[in-house]
Amino acid sequence: MVKASREISGPARRRAKKPRGRAAAADRPADAGILSATPVLPDRRDAPLPAENLPLILEVAPSDDYALLDSGDGRKLEQYGPYRIVRPEAQALWRPTLDQRDWQKVDAVFTGDTSEEGLGRWRFPGEPLGEVWPMMYDGISYLGRFTSFRHVGVFPEQAPHWAHMDGLIRQAGRPVRVLNLFGYTGLASLVAARAGAAVTHVDASKKAIGWARENQQMAGMSEKPIRWICEDAVKFVEREARRGNGYDIILLDPPAYGRGPKGEVWQLFEQLAAMIEACRAILTREPLAVVLTAYSIRASFYSIHALMRERFAGMGGTIESGELLIREKSANRLLSTSLFSRWVAK
Numbered sequence: 001m002v003k004a005s006r007e008i009s010g011p012a013r014r015r016a017k018k019p020r021g022r023a024a025a026a027d028r029p030a031d032a033g034i035l036s037a038t039p040v041l042p043d044r045r046d047a048p049l050p051a052e053n054l055p056l057i058l059e060v061a062p063s064d065d066y067a068l069l070d071s072g073d074g075r076k077l078e079q080y081g082p083y084r085i086v087r088p089e090a091q092a093l094w095r096p097t098l099d100q101r102d103w104q105k106v107d108a109v110f111t112g113d114t115s116e117e118g119l120g121r122w123r124f125p126g127e128p129l130g131e132v133w134p135m136m137y138d139g140i141s142y143l144g145r146f147t148s149f150r151h152v153g154v155f156p157e158q159a160p161h162w163a164h165m166d167g168l169i170r171q172a173g174r175p176v177r178v179l180n181l182f183g184y185t186g187l188a189s190l191v192a193a194r195a196g197a198a199v200t201h202v203d204a205s206k207k208a209i210g211w212a213r214e215n216q217q218m219a220g221m222s223e224k225p226i227r228w229i230c231e232d233a234v235k236f237v238e239r240e241a242r243r244g245n246g247y248d249i250i251l252l253d254p255p256a257y258g259r260g261p262k263g264e265v266w267q268l269f270e271q272l273a274a275m276i277e278a279c280r281a282i283l284t285r286e287p288l289a290v291v292l293t294a295y296s297i298r299a300s301f302y303s304i305h306a307l308m309r310e311r312f313a314g315m316g317g318t319i320e321s322g323e324l325l326i327r328e329k330s331a332n333r334l335l336s337t338s339l340f341s342r343w344v345a346k
Contacts, residue, residue, distance in 0.1 A: 042277070047314030050343060054305055056322035058160035058340070062329040065136045066156045070103070070330040072096035080144055080152060081135050083107040087150050089335070097331040110150045122146045134218070137162075140190050142215040153185045153211065157324040157337040158253075161291055162191045165249060168288045168344075169195035172248070176288065179240075179247040181233045181279075182254050186212030186226075193224035197249070200227045202236050204264075232264040234271065237278045246284035252276075253293045272304075276311045287315075291342040293324070301339040308341040317345045 062068065067079040071092035078085050084106040096103065109123045135144045135154065144152045169176045169192060178192040183201040185208060193199045203209055209230045216222060229236060233254070240247075254272070279290055290312075294304055305321035312319065321341035325334040 044310070044313035048316075049309050050312050050315060051318040052305070052309060053318055053320040054322055055301065056320045057325060057334075058157075058322065059325045059327050059334060060157050060159050061327050066154075068326045068328045068335060070096050070098040071328060071333070071335055075103075076335065077103055077106070081133060083129070083133060083144075085152070086110065091336055094333070097328075097333075108146060121148060137187060138191070140187070140194065141218045141220070142185070142187055142190070143211065143218055145211065154187055155337070157326050158188070158293065160324065161251075161293070161340070161342075162188055164342075165251070165289070165291070166191055166195045168249065169197045172288065176249065177247045177284070178249045178251070179279075179282070180251045181237070182252065183212065184208050184253065186215050186228075188251055189226055190215060190219050190221055190224075192249070193221060193226050198225040200229065200247070202229045202231055202233050204230065204232050206230050232262065234264065234275065234278075237275070237282060240282045241278060246282055248284050248286070248288045250279045250283070250290045252279065252291065253295075255295070273307060273311065276308065280311060280315070287345055289342055289344045291340065293338055293340045295338045299339070301341065304339060304341040308343055312343045315343065315345075317343055319343050 060066075062079075065081055068076060069079055069084070070077040071089055072095045074088060074090060074092055075096075076087055076089040076092055077096075077098065078087065086103065086106050086109040088110065104125070106125060108129060109125065110121075111123050112121050129146070132143045132145045135142050137154070137156075137159070142154065144154065146152065165178070165188070169178070176197040178189075178197040178199045180186075180189045180192070180199060180201045183189055183203045186201055189199045189201040189212065201209075201212060203212070209228050213228055216224070216226060252275070254275070276290075276292070283290070290308075292304060292308060301321050301323055305319060308321070309319045319341060321339075323336050324338045324340055325336050327334055
């Protein structure tokens with residue numbers, strides 16, 4: 001089980017003036033969900049900004065189901081269930097702690113292009129392994145898979161977000177709707193559904209949607225209310241805004257660059273502000289959270305923190321931003337994996 005071990009927050013926890021009431025649908029532009037090439041975003045400079053909590057460091061500790069065993073020299077040694085795996089890791093600038101023999105006692109090594117989305121292949125030093133293998137997160141079964149993009153179907157550093165979302169859903173005391181954009185293989189969607197939420201999962205990749213459905217079957221959650229939608233995330237949010245549909249929790253895990261099923265182009269730096277605005281437009285009247293995670297971008301967490309705080313002006317609540325990290329088992333170091341910023345209503 002991947003466990004979120006603790007939260008470390010910095011000193012900058014400041015409360016802003018509370019707005020007179022949470023922004024209702026009438027306070028949100030009718031066209032806010034429509035993302036044009038040059039979107040016109042509303043000016044809210046007179047609206048009170050949400051409180052802020054930063055830097056917030058969320059870390060994951062080693063467990064029986066996942067552990068970062070060691071890292072260094074641009075690589076990481078991980079334990080995924082029964083398998084020991086070596087993959088590239090640009091953030092590991094230091095030297096490994098474990099002996100080289102420990103790095104050689106592995107089941108799979110990713111070779112080839114070392115960029116985040118570059119094609120490559122897997123080498124199996126011992127017996128050739130199958131494409132998939134069973135994994136577990138907090139009692140939820142899912143499939144690990146050796147892909148040509150060095151990923152294996154799960155980002156364990158996001159466990160703190162999943163645990164936080166689980167708590168929000170269970171404590172809400174009412175039906176909760178969750179929208180998981182760029183949802184990939186669906187583990188976050190399964191966590192939300194198990195907690196009692198009705199989930200809409202959106203991803204532009206048919207292969208990822210198929211994998212997510214497999215995970216739902218493997219987890220024994222076929223009866224849970226999850227809509228699996230293969231569509232460009234931007235177009236889906238636009239349509240939901242036009243239809244007047246709302247969500248209590250929205251998860252965004254966009255790539256730096258991507259393409260939709262019909263060739264739609266996603267550029268994070270060009271479209272993120274409009275996307276966040278569109279997501280605000282489809283929040284319910286009593287929303288719970290919006291969680292943004294960003295990988296492989298040349299920016300600080302403060303950049304997306306400032307953007308989120310600006311976009312949620314007038315909504316009250318708090319913007320919490322920082323980094324997701326994994327605690328190493330061998331040297332107790334922390335490996336930074338991604339940036340995040342989340343708006344929480346309470």
